[in-house]
Every structure is written in C-alpha cells, then in structure tokens.
Amino acid sequence: MKASGDRVIGDAAYICQPERVGANATASRRIPGMPVSKHAASGSSHESVEPVLRMFQNAWKIIRAMLREIFDESAYDRFLLRTQSSRSIASYREFAQERDAAMLKKPRCC
C-alpha cells in the first residue's frame, strides 16, 4: 500500500541504505547520510562559484540527514525498507511499537 503523494523510501534508502537500493548510482559503498553530490563538475562559466555551492549543498545534505536521524525519520524509512511496507498509519503504528521498546531504555542526559 502506498500513501498518495508520499515519497516512500527511495530518498531515505539513498541516504540510509545505499547497498539495498541496488541503485547503480552507488557503485562504491557509501556511508548512510553521506550521499554523493549529484552535481558533477560541469565546466560552465560558474566554475569559481561551483565549489562553494557544492560545499553548501553537501553541508545542507549532512544537516538534513542529521536531523532526519535525530528525529527518527530515517529509522522509519529503514523500517519501511526492512518490512517492505509503505508509509501509512498502520506501518507507523508498527514502527512506533518497535521504537517504544527502544525509547524505554533510551537515556537522556541531564
């Protein structure tokens, strides 16, 4: 079941589980949360600006991946991938039940 309008797991898989997507874009093994920039050097007239843009782009990707991990969005996407299910109320309930056990043991520092 696939909720309409939902970007199910493609992007998350790209971030979290590159090996499992089987995407030929990931010939080399990549660490989750560290996607390879899609911008190849283009040789355009903006060559001097491009490295800076790329740096910001990479920084943003890392921040986004960090936030998604902290906020369990990546964990939910991994769950969807693992259970071969799609984003839905039912699957989120299952995921939340699974996370409950982890939350029970998860300390938060003072």
Next chain:
Amino acid sequence: MKIGKVLIWLVVAAVGALALATIAFHRSEPINAMWLVVAALCSYALGYRFYSNFVAAKVLALDAMRATPAERLENGRDFVRTNKWVVFGHHFAAIAGPGPLVGPVLAAQFGYLPGTLWILVGAVFAGCVQDFVILLFSVRRDGKSLGQMARDEISKTAGTVAFISVLSILIILLAVVALIIVNALKDSPWGAFTIGMTIPIALLMGVYLRYLRPGRVLEASVLGFLLVVAAIFGGQWVSQSTHAAAFTLAGSTLAILIIAYGFAASALPVWLLLAPRDYLSTFVKLGTVAILALGIVLVRPTLQMPALTRFIDGSGPVFAGNLFPFAFITIACGAISGFHSLISSGTTPKMIASEPQTRMVGYGAMMAESFVGIMAMIAACTLQPGTYLAVNSGAGMVGGNPAAAVATISNWGFPVSVDQMAVLAQNVGEKTLFFRTGGAPAFALGMAKIFSDSLGGTAVMAIWYHFAIMFEALFILTVLDAGTRVARFMLQDALGHIWEPLGRTSWYPSIVATSAVTVAAWGYFLWQGIRDPLGGINSLWPLFGICNQLLAAVALCVATTIIVKMARARYIWVTLTPLCWLVAVTFAASWHKILDPNPLIGLLAHARQLAAGPASAGLTRRIFNDQLDAAVCGLLVVLVSVIVIESATQWISVISGRKQPAIQEAPFVATQYAEEAL
C-alpha cells in the same frame, strides 16, 4: 607536520594562552565574554588535535580496518552504519540537557574563573576522554552497556554496583530537575501557562505523527515549535488577564502536578506524549543553543561578575560549600558527567561506521557540550552580581523578605535594590524575581539580556525571558518523563528476577506499580526540596553532583581496567588521573555533606541543629530528610569504593603478572569497507 601547520597551531596556542591569561589575571575591570569564547575554542582545538589524537593512536590504537558492530550486526534497526556527522548530532542531542546550563549558573557564585577553568580543563582531560574511551570500548564489545562492561571486565559485584549507582543517580536527578522547574514556575502565570500548553501540543504532535502525517517528525516538530511560540505570547495575555489567578501556582501545587505528570508520562503509551515531547524539546534545544552562541558572538557582552567572589570560602548563598570540592561537583555535564557514559554505551556505539569516528563523536560531542556550559557561564555572569544573588539565593540564606535580602546582599559588596529588582521583574513579566533558586530563572534572565540586546531591546525582554524558561522547562520535562521510564524499566528488570511477571514491560499492573514506585522515590526528594527553607537546591544539587561524578568514577574504573588488560598500562594515567581527581572530589564532597560541622553544609550537623532548636511543625520529618540524604550519600560512596577497590585489585594482578588479562572484546573481523578506511 608541515611548517605552515606548525605555525598555525602555535598561533592557536598563543591566542588561547593569551585569552586564558586574561581570564585568570585581569582583575581591575570587567572583561568581555569573548575572552571566554576564544579561550574555550582554542582549548578545544588544541585538545582535539593533539590530546585526543594521542589517546586515539597510542592508548586505544583505533583500527580503521576493524569492522564495527554497526557493520557486523547490521539489522536496519539498532545497528546501522551511519555517517559520522549524523552520529555526532545524534549523540550530542542525547547528551545535551539542562545540566550544562544549570551547573555553571550555580557555580557562578564563586565568580566566573573557577567554573570556566574547570569546564575547560575538565572537559579536555576528563569528560571528553571518558565519553571517547567508553564509546570505543562499547563499540569493541558489540555495543554493550556500561553495567555489562563493568560486570564482564571487573566483576559481577561491580556490575551490580553500577546498576544501583545508575538507578540512584536517576532518582536524584529527576528530583533535582523537577525542583528546578517548580522554582522557575511558581507564582508565574505566564510560565505555568506556557509550559502547561506544551502538554496538549505534544499530544497533538503525537496524533499528527501517528494518524495525520505518519512519520513526518520534522514537520510535526516545526508545527509544535510554532504552537509553543504562540503559547509564549498566549502566556503574556493570560498573565495580564483575569485568568492569571488560575495559573498562579504555589510550589507545592506545582510539585503535585509534576509528580502526577511524571506518573502519567511513564504509564501512557510512548507515542502519545513521550516521543513527541522528546522530538519537540530536541528541536528547540538544538535551535536555541545555536541562537545563543550567535547572540553571544553578536552582542559580545561584558561579564559583570568578578573573577572570584568572597564565597569561595564556603559561605555562598546559592549553595553552601568551599570552592573545593563543591565547584567541581556543581558543574558536572559541562566538564565531566557520568551520565554520558550511559549514552556512549547505549545507542551511539551501534551506529558507528568505523573506529576512528569514535574520536570525533565521543570526544568532539563532549567538547560541544562543554561549550554549552561556557555559554551558560557567560549568560549568568552578564547579570549584575547583586541581581544574580537576589534571584538565586534561598530566603533562608539571605533573609525572609526582599528588603532583608537586598540588605544582606548589598552588605556583601554586591549592591542591589528592591526597586531595581522590581523593574527587572516588570521587564520580564514576572511579579518578583527574588528567591527563584535552581539556576533556571537566572540563566533565563542572562539569556534574555543577551537576546534582547541583539534583537528587540527591553521591549521584548519578557518574551525572550519566557522563551528561555520554556526552553529549559521543555527539556527538563523531557528528562523527567524519559528518566522516569528508564528508571521504571530498570526497576522492572531487577524485580523480574524476583517474580517474573514484574519484569514484563508489557504487563500493565507491573507498569503501574513500578511507575508509582519510581515517581514516589523522586517525588519524595522533590517534596523535601520544596519544603526546605534553604531552597532545596542547597542540599539536592550537591547530592546530584556527587551521584553523577561517582558514576563517572565507575566509568573511568571500567576504562582503566580495560586499558590495563589491553597491555597499555603505561598509558594508564590517561584515565587514572581523572579517576583519582573524581574520587578525591566526590569523597571530599560526600564527607562535607555528611559530616561537616557547619549546619549549612553538613546534613547531620543540620539535623542536630534542628533537633536542638525550638519545636515546630514538620521538624521530625526535616530531621529524617537530612538523615536520609546523608545515608544516600554514604551508601553511594561505599558502593563506589567497592568498585574502585575491585578495579585496583585487577590492575595490580594484571600489571604484576599474577593474572592473565582476559579481555572481553568481540573478535576481530576485517571491515568490508576497506577502501573507505584507506
């Protein structure tokens, strides 16, 4: 190293030394907060580049070719190879709580110098090292917890003691943070309304996440944040309306409400309240810490607090006790916190992709936490000392009413007047700021001052103040409900050995019973703090600091034992030195808290003073409370002594060759990601 790099590091060292010298020796006039920022950044840079590198290479011998549990045991659930920056953020979000904000604010009564130096030295040589080595050792043991490592590497007794220490620290911690929130919200309709509203907001987020937009946590967090900001403005309206009386709550009423909340949060399903609040508080925490750093750099405030105050002699009104050992137990999380070892041996080791990353995550995240402590110190010290003391001192320490309090504080050489305090209270939308012990209101005042100086001026100071209170209260409540659940789980785990059904985390009678026991335990200490004429913080915060640092001593015992067993005994000083320091500090503090003849410090002396004084209502209970606190303190010291002795016996046996070291590491497996490692 190339000569250019050598020069750069020499410049960093010189600038850091200059900043530290300015902080330490400049006495004639107030200094700018940027000196603290520069000293901190240079210290961290040098510590990370050289000391952590030394520990990584020589002591721990990090091996990039060794597969981590995230690779070997990968299951897409707990064990997941994750980018180092992502793990860094995850780890930092878990270790950063109200501790590094409150501790430095309280310790600022000694002046900015002692606390700042302890935060920097403690973090670089102790706290960061502890987090780093425990993380690495847990990684090499398939993500085992601190208790399991203590049992495997030292002895079964050590494992049991670690378990009791963790449970004790949780109970005391929960009582202390609850007390802080009560002191911040009492007689404050604005604050009470705003914080009260975070409960329905969290419930709404829970429903949003589960039914409306499943799994869209960031979306829900942004929505929750906007609603909380709306609640801050709503609180201002409430405080000026006829509804204000309904939200003007006494300390005892707030305590009852918080105890009831703690029970409900522990017994309700996680998705409904706990998880959404956790997300919301993390969202606010990360954003506010970043904004505070930016605000300090933009405003570059001047520190009004002197480098050292007269209270280093132990006569402080915020909490009684000499600079040594009390400054070092008051500031825990900013310098070294035993609690971090639980997180370093919890979820984080299961996400590490390669051993060398433990350096950045373990050592680096603690540096970031330490910097939060520096920011808190700056926020507290930007206040006029008289104001700081009037806010932070208990009525029992400076006088029972505002006029007596300002007279006492002014006589100490820190001028402050009732009118000044009234204007300040009006500016922040409060009726009074006197006797708001606990550190949170003082920190909120400092933060509001920095924020309003950079944006909006005095006109919006009240909004910033309540934003800061909301920010602190939000993650204090998160610690409260997550901590109650963790303590309840540990209790169920232990009771399950006595009667199996009690150990079932899905059996509701057991959930309700153990939640009630846990809440009653911290609720008792909270109630004791509320009724304490000295403000509660005077006895509870040192007790919490002692518990926390004793847990750090347990972690360092485990780390030292493993280092010895790894045949790296010549580097034993890396963990043994901070361990010796912590043992000295905590044992000295415990001795003072139990046996010091000064009734303001010694619990038993205070009990004797009460017994000798005139009879009054609740006298017997107050005497019992003092004796109970002393007994808890003494018990923890005995327990940690057992671990230290057991560990030392192991070290001597191994070093002298009487015993073959049996290390409990997971066997070496070569990583499949060798090309990344190279």
